[in-house]
Every structure is written in structure tokens, then in C-alpha cells.
Amino acid sequence: MGLFDSSEDDGPANTLATSARGESVTSDILTVTTKRIESDYLQVKPLIEVLEEDEQPQHFFFNINKGIQKDGEAVGDGVTNENRSLCLVTDQRVLLFANGNEGMSIPYTTVKAAKSKSGLTKAKLTIVTNAAEYEMYVSQNKDELDNAADYIQSQVNAADETDEATGLETIPDFKRIWDESDDEESLSLNERQPASDEPRGDYVTTERLKKIVDILDNDEVVHFLTRGSTVDVEGSGAGDSLFGDDRSRKSGTRGYVRAVVTDRRVAVKVPQFLGNDERSVPYSNITSVDLDTGLVNKRLTLQTPGQTYHIEAQEPGKDELRDITRFIRGKISEANQPDVVQADSSDPEPLEQLEKLKDLHDQGVVSDEEFEDKKSDLLDKI
Structure with missing residues (x-):
């Protein structure tokens, strides 16, 4: 299909654009691969050649340097990035593209929910599957965001459910945006999850375990995970800051702040540009745990004899956070049980x-x- 032929009034690209729900879908968007001055759309082939024969595009979004996020980790981001990150919403799926030559799609049969958020400075579309959460910041056509999210949700409601784990499908001729773990790695990560009769959070998945596995001991078992943006450390010379005397705030500059609740401790990973900031709090050092479920933020607070850790937890939900609080309290109680010394009789039987x-x-x-x-x-x- 020629680039200019497909844009003619009676061409297929124009027909698709005319039938789209949003004005963001144009024949130019569907057929062009490079624009003057502006960054590339795609390097491999135009969007119209990615579509299935009976597939109808409905909404189109892009951003230049924020990339596409999967559970808070961005691909195709950075001010030096030369390619736009794209999102095309069709009647069958959501297509995501990064770096000009990477692409994957999310069929509606694997989507749990779609959300939109529009502010004065930021707007984004969020797609939630059983295994991960995908976010796409939007640079234009923000007025279509709510309609796009509502449309995706309506298609999800009409689709048949499936047990597919990730919800991701490859796109011919494009590299994968995210690599799926092989069977051996998945097995290793699954071994870190507790037995069926032990406490375990619904937010714990193999994909999310990958984000924190590097800070775990070899035989450590994960019961719960949280995800937020900050962790505040208070006491014992934490430092003076805008957040209070002797209190400092750590924020993730390369992704979300994640806390992992294991069989032996609570560990926090703060991703930074030059490595990670890691904190480890064994249960024997924790004197109390509290949960704040405010209107804006949810926080777990761990009190130790020296410092207090305020861990923001945007995810999971309040019910699971209450389970986490109860679990930690139980571990504190176990860790502080006095050792029972058995009498050692020196007399033979x-x-x-x-x-x-x-x-x-x-x-x-x-x-x-x-x-x-x-x-x-x-x-x-x-």
C-alpha cells in the first residue's frame, strides 16, 4: 500500500479515519512513518499496516519523552529519545509502541479495567490486566481520554473472559517491548511465594516479584508487596527537610518505591538514577505498625527503637493493606517471644x-x- 494512495479521499485510511470515534485518528496518522521536524512515529511500517483486516481504529495518543510504563517502569522515556511512544485504541485491542520499532498489543479479553486522568499539566490512560498496569501519558487529544477509557471498558465488558496471564501479544515485524520470563525464571519466582495455607496478598504476581527480587535473600519468601512514590525516614539523624526536623523523604526517580513483606523482614527499594536506595527492617526491630488510609494517600508506618518508616502505599487496596498490617503484627509477636530453654538433664536414663x-x-x-x-x-x- 502506497503512502499517498492510502490517504486519498476514497482510500482505506480515510475510510477508517472517517469511521473512528475520535478526531485523533486521521488518514495521516495511519499512513505516515516520519514527519518533518517532529519525531518519528514508527520506523518499521505505518499503523494501517499493523491493523487486522476488519479492525477499526478509534482513538490515537502519543507522547515524546515519558514513554510507556509497565508497573511504573518506563520504556521509551528520556529527553534524548528520538521516537514517540504511541497508543492506538481499536475495536479489538490497545496497541502500544515504543522506540520506533517495538510494539505489543493488549486484547480486551485480558483487560480488567481502563482509567483516565486529566490534569492541568498531566494526562494519562491506564490499562489494568491481571498481571500488570500499563500507563500512557498523553501529549495531545486530551479531550478524548475519558471517551477512550469508557470505550475500552465497554469493550472489556462485552468480551469473553480468559485466563491468560499477561494479556500481551506480539505484533509482526516489531520487537517486543517487554520480555516475558522463561519457564525456569518463573518457577524460581513462584518458589518465593508462600504455600497456599499461608498469608499471601493478591497484589503479589510473578511480574511484580521481578521488580524486587534483586534485594531478596536466596531463600526469602514473599507474602505481600506494596507500591508507592515515597518513603519517609524519621529519627536518629535522618536529617532536616521540608517534611520536618530529623525527617527525610526518599522518592523513586526511576520508578515506584516498592516495599516487600517477607517471612523475615520488611524491605524497601527506592529506584534511583545511579542505583537503588534499599532499607531493611527485620521484625525483631519493629515495635509497632500502623496504617493510615487517608483520602489522598495510604501509608504503612513501621516504628523501631531508632527510626520510624512511613511507606506510601498507593497499591494494593485498603483491605489488603489491613491484611499486611495484621501479618506484620503477628511477625512482631513471634519475633519477641522469649526463647524456651529445655532442661538438659545430665543423668542417664x-x-x-x-x-x-x-x-x-x-x-x-x-x-x-x-x-x-x-x-x-x-x-x-x-
């Missing part, structure tokens, strides 16, 4: 003493009278 007594009697060391007296005492103990 009566039968053993009786055998030794007989040996001594046979050797003539113990007289007949002594043997009978001791034998009678030991038999009474048996």
Missing part, C-alpha cells in the same frame, strides 16, 4: 544406669548388697 550397674557388679566393683539396693531404686524409676 534409668535403663542405661541399670546396664552400667550390672557391668560394675559383674566386674566385682559393686557388691551383691549394693547391686540389689541400687537395682531396686532404678526399677522404681522405670
